Amino acid sequence: MRLSEKKITTALKRHGYKLTPQRRAVIGAIASSPDHLTPAALYQKVRQDHPTIGLATIYRTLEILAKLELICELHAGGSCRSYTIAAPGHHHHLICADCGEVIDFSGHYLTELEERLCRETGFEIEGHLLEFIGRCQSCQQNA
Amino acid sequence: MRLSEKKITTALKRHGYKLTPQRRAVIGAIASSPDHLTPAALYQKVRQDHPTIGLATIYRTLEILAKLELICELHAGGSCRSYTIAAPGHHHHLICADCGEVIDFSGHYLTELEERLCRETGFEIEGHLLEFIGRCQSCQQNA
DNA sequence: GCTACAAATGAAAAGAATTATCATTTATAT
DNA sequence: ATATAAATGATAATTCTTTTCATTTGTAGC
Structure with missing residues (x-):
């Protein structure tokens, strides 16, 4: 809906x-x-x-x-990008909206979901992008 | 590492x-x-x-x-964007790398992970971005 | 070590995407 | 109806990225 x-x-x-x-x-x-x-x-x-x-x-x-969150934004390739050295194995990002600090975390939280999506949509899934946005501790204190 | x-x-x-x-x-x-x-x-x-x-x-x-996947790309705000009408409640995207088709799917797969990240990092998490990239069925056939 | 050659480089121009500026128009509360 | 702040369209300015092209350079083979 x-x-x-x-x-x-x-x-x-x-x-x-x-x-x-x-x-x-x-x-x-x-x-x-x-x-x-x-x-x-x-x-x-x-x-x-x-x-x-x-x-x-x-x-x-x-x-x-x-x-106002009345529409929903999608990021797919293109310009808003920055880079860091790759870590072998999967990892994801936790980004501070204020200071830009990025914390990497790793894990395989999405394997099961990925399999389900494959089954239900017929997509062959190549990869994913998982990022959390929030506010780090020091930015919380400064606010 | x-x-x-x-x-x-x-x-x-x-x-x-x-x-x-x-x-x-x-x-x-x-x-x-x-x-x-x-x-x-x-x-x-x-x-x-x-x-x-x-x-x-x-x-x-x-x-x-x-x-070559030797570095890792991060998307954080900025320009690579497209929009669709918001759905009430959370949803995520499954994007075809070839034709650009986007399938929305909803669910709350990340709540537990989010809580853990809060505890461990002290971040106050505002939101997240979860997108799967792959190839839809018809693009698989055309390839 | 030399040589040949395709690949890579820097400079500059071009292109694409987004934002700012500003005079004019317009939605809305009164 | 009117006054007023907000919104608009046109255009310029920015910003980000890619292309072009003449020159330089890494590297495989001798």
């Missing part, structure tokens, strides 16, 4: 944002698509009904919707 | 890549840093010892090392 357009517009108003035709169009386009859309793809889609909308408005609207 | 510089250079040669001073410098910089480094940060660091290195070489080297 996904959030309805109605709930999203209500939430926007509740947080003091104006309900403009452009925002309605962006929300409509996201809500009516089963796929994940990049900002550029969304721009194309919205322009079919709303040819004068600017790309900046798309970005601004996405920023608000993501902040 | 992390991969040693030695193992990385050996693996490079084994795959037919030349061992240039620039590549050594990049590998040395990554291997000697406990943190995750962005391409730009790495560039700064390498230039201390190797002032003439070009940023393109950093990118090229990172690309090779990541392809």
